[in-house]
Amino acid sequence: MYFSKKQQDFEEVIIENTVVFSCISDTCNGWMRKEFATDALLCPFCGNDMVEEVRELPRIK
Numbered sequence: 001m002y003f004s005k006k007q008q009d010f011e012e013v014i015i016e017n018t019v020v021f022s023c024i025s026d027t028c029n030g031w032m033r034k035e036f037a038t039d040a041l042l043c044p045f046c047g048n049d050m051v052e053e054v055r056e057l058p059r060i061k
């Protein structure tokens, strides 16, 4: 008898353009989604300013 491998159910990941704030420091990878950003727009890791940019990120469910 032949058993076919049950295909794994992959969670569907939807990539969409997302506005984020990104740390201006070259040596820091800090960033946050705009929707989660607070008014105090300083990098939570190094304290530098952050700039708005668009990244392709998986949608949050």
Ligand SMILES: [Zn+2]
Residues within 6 Å of the ligand: 023, 024, 025, 028, 029, 030, 043, 044, 045, 046, 047, 048
């Ligand atoms: Zn930073």
